[in-house]
Amino acid sequence: MARGRHSGRGRGPVFRVRRRRAGRGRQGVKPKERIAAALERMAPAPLEAPDFEAADAFVWHVSPDRLDPVKRVNRIDIGLLVGIDRSRDTLVENTRQFARGLPANNALLWGARGMGKSSLVKAAHAAVLTEGLALKIVEIQREDLPSVGRLLNLLRGSEARFLLYCDDLSFSHDDQHYKSLKAVLDGGIEGRPDNVIFYATSNRRHLMPRDMIENERSSAISPSEAVEEKVSLSDRFGLWLGFHPCTQDEYLAMIRGYCEAYGVEIDDDTLRAEAIEWQATRGARSGRVAWQYFTDLAGRRGVTF
Numbered sequence: 001m002a003r004g005r006h007s008g009r010g011r012g013p014v015f016r017v018r019r020r021r022a023g024r025g026r027q028g029v030k031p032k033e034r035i036a037a038a039l040e041r042m043a044p045a046p047l048e049a050p051d052f053e054a055a056d057a058f059v060w061h062v063s064p065d066r067l068d069p070v071k072r073v074n075r076i077d078i079g080l081l082v083g084i085d086r087s088r089d090t091l092v093e094n095t096r097q098f099a100r101g102l103p104a105n106n107a108l109l110w111g112a113r114g115m116g117k118s119s120l121v122k123a124a125h126a127a128v129l130t131e132g133l134a135l136k137i138v139e140i141q142r143e144d145l146p147s148v149g150r151l152l153n154l155l156r157g158s159e160a161r162f163l164l165y166c167d168d169l170s171f172s173h174d175d176q177h178y179k180s181l182k183a184v185l186d187g188g189i190e191g192r193p194d195n196v197i198f199y200a201t202s203n204r205r206h207l208m209p210r211d212m213i214e215n216e217r218s219s220a221i222s223p224s225e226a227v228e229e230k231v232s233l234s235d236r237f238g239l240w241l242g243f244h245p246c247t248q249d250e251y252l253a254m255i256r257g258y259c260e261a262y263g264v265e266i267d268d269d270t271l272r273a274e275a276i277e278w279q280a281t282r283g284a285r286s287g288r289v290a291w292q293y294f295t296d297l298a299g300r301r302g303v304t305f
Helices: 031-042 085-099 117-130 142-156 177-185 212-221 248-262 268-282 288-298
Strands: 059-060 066-069 107-111 136-139 162-166 195-200 239-243
Touching: 066 195, 085 107, 085 195, 085 239, 107 117, 117 136, 117 162, 117 195, 142 162, 142 177, 142 195, 177 195, 195 212, 248 268, 248 288, 268 288
Parallel strands: 059 136, 107 195, 107 239, 136 162, 162 195
Antiparallel strands: 059 066
């Protein structure tokens, strides 16, 4: 037992207890004030729009949210895209319409790997710029789609026009990111900003594996509606452009086009023999494989590009 001090009048020990003033914590700070300060530290500062005149291309990043300008975009001239003439013309015209302030559709470029889907998106953007039209391209990663609402709010307040672009878009069985994509395609009550259009590339037409679609349908209580929300995502793109494996002649024509564009000299017989051997070692024939062979060829010939 703690010892107290006697008063001298026989009343027993008198204890003095120090009490903190009600409503205050350490160092005299009220609990409400501490909570408010903690929330202020946790909440990100309002995102300020970047200088959109500083560049024609931007990349969206999160943690923290920001739009970083891209001074030099990794792309090739649209004239070097071989074997996709119809898709090329359709996408360029759609992009041109949007840049002019006319109605245009969101676009899904789907199909074979390495056949120029992402290259066409970037080349179409460059094509309208060469025509003197103002258009910004903004790349967003698939894993950052949950933040797309914040990005749209940022772009909505600008007078510029934006091509929002997501490469290699697809969804797995338990992936919920597709719900964020609906905000881009449908926009909810507020609607998609008039100054934003969305292009996506994917190896899948329906943005999710076919076996997963069938599995969900077969095990669902209501099979007709089980995966409708996910499958119908692709239906929300007004423009579908399919990309298919290239032929041998198209493959060789791609490489010949690169050689002529960058000044690499090689006779047809040598090019054919080397290019076919290159594709055999890769086990595939595509625009990407054609570019990889040309890169090797240019290096061996001492040509930079």
